[in-house]
Amino acid sequence: MPPVLTADAGNGPVDLGPVLSIFDPVHIGIDEFGQPKLVPLIERNMLIGGEPGSGKSGLLNAVVGHAAMSLDCRLVLFDGKRVELGQWRKCADAFVGPNLEQALLVLRKLQMMMDRRYDYLEDCERRKIIPADVFQAYLVAFDELAYYSATIGRKVDRDEFSMLLRDLVARGRAVGIIVVAATQRPSSDIIPTSLRDLFAWRFAGRCTNDSSSDIVLGHGWAQKGWSANMISPNNPGAGLLISESGSPQLIKVAYLDDRTCAGIAAYAATLRDAVRDNPPTGIPVLRAA
Numbered sequence: 001m002p003p004v005l006t007a008d009a010g011n012g013p014v015d016l017g018p019v020l021s022i023f024d025p026v027h028i029g030i031d032e033f034g035q036p037k038l039v040p041l042i043e044r045n046m047l048i049g050g051e052p053g054s055g056k057s058g059l060l061n062a063v064v065g066h067a068a069m070s071l072d073c074r075l076v077l078f079d080g081k082r083v084e085l086g087q088w089r090k091c092a093d094a095f096v097g098p099n100l101e102q103a104l105l106v107l108r109k110l111q112m113m114m115d116r117r118y119d120y121l122e123d124c125e126r127r128k129i130i131p132a133d134v135f136q137a138y139l140v141a142f143d144e145l146a147y148y149s150a151t152i153g154r155k156v157d158r159d160e161f162s163m164l165l166r167d168l169v170a171r172g173r174a175v176g177i178i179v180v181a182a183t184q185r186p187s188s189d190i191i192p193t194s195l196r197d198l199f200a201w202r203f204a205g206r207c208t209n210d211s212s213s214d215i216v217l218g219h220g221w222a223q224k225g226w227s228a229n230m231i232s233p234n235n236p237g238a239g240l241l242i243s244e245s246g247s248p249q250l251i252k253v254a255y256l257d258d259r260t261c262a263g264i265a266a267y268a269a270t271l272r273d274a275v276r277d278n279p280p281t282g283i284p285v286l287r288a289a
């Protein structure tokens with residue numbers, strides 16, 4: 001049972017409703033045996049690849065939905081199409097549409113914040129963020145990665161985008177910055193091996209060939225029989241999920257349709273407003289239900 005958010009604006013505590021935590025594993029769907037598939041995301045990143053229509057946005061929305069409902073997590077969303085993650089806009093600190101300059105601005109700010117968090121950890125002689133920390137986790141989600149790194153704007157800006165993204169993926173984990181990135185172009189120019197290997201979780205929805213599947217999951221898996229090319233085009237949301245230390249696993253993503261996403265997003269935005277608007281005397285507290 002998730003904890004219930006309680007607010008006290010001076011007239012006694014009022015239950016606002018259940019919330020989640022980004023330190024909890026995220027429910028993303030079911031495995032082959034019909035068992036819930038839960039993935040811990042704190043201190044990890046997730047790469048999502050697959051051909052158009054394979055269900056990447058479905059997985060991204062499941063993850064962003066959990067983060068939106070986690071009041072210990074802030075959201076930064078990059079969405080070249082604006083409508084894939086657009087429903088979560090009110091829950092996000094920043095929402096970047098099809099604008100590379102704005103994307104760079106936001107990424108530079110995140111990099112600066114990451115550096116300051118490292119200064120703080122160094123001063124505290126600690127190695128990573130904990131739930132009791134004053135600073136909150138950030139979920140930084142991209143749909144579609146290649147749009148910013150290979151499609152719009154000037155090459156020099158796209159290169160800076162790729163460099164900032166790599167830095168965030170490489171160094172963000174310990175300071176609570178989680179990157180989840182989706183692309184319909186699983187090719188080596190978009191996801192070089194050195195970048196791919198920084199993602200602890202990798203999900204390949206249906207891919208057009210074995211080599212695209214390997215680019216997401218890791219070299220050699222197709223030859224061992226694990227290729228997302230074998231997934232039916234009529235089965236969106238099915239795909240192979242691998243963690244940095246395991247073998248691929250077939251899963252089916254829990255799909256949130258537009259109406260459900262909008263409902264969760266509106267509820268999460270209300271809770272976030274309630275937390276923001278509460279006076280210091282009424283700081284909301286989490287308690288077990």
Ligand SMILES: Nc1ncnc2c1ncn2[C@@H]1O[C@H](COP(=O)(O)OP(=O)(O)OP(=O)(O)O)[C@@H](O)[C@H]1O
Nearest residue numbers: 051052053054055056057058184236237253254255
């Ligand atoms: N887990 C799922 N279960 C059932 N249907 C799904 C699932 N995921 C996606 N679908 C269906 O497939 C369609 C395409 O899914 P989605 O938009 O997530 O694909 P995508 O890979 O993000 O596509 P694109 O690359 O074009 O953005 C959805 O509109 C939905 O109808």
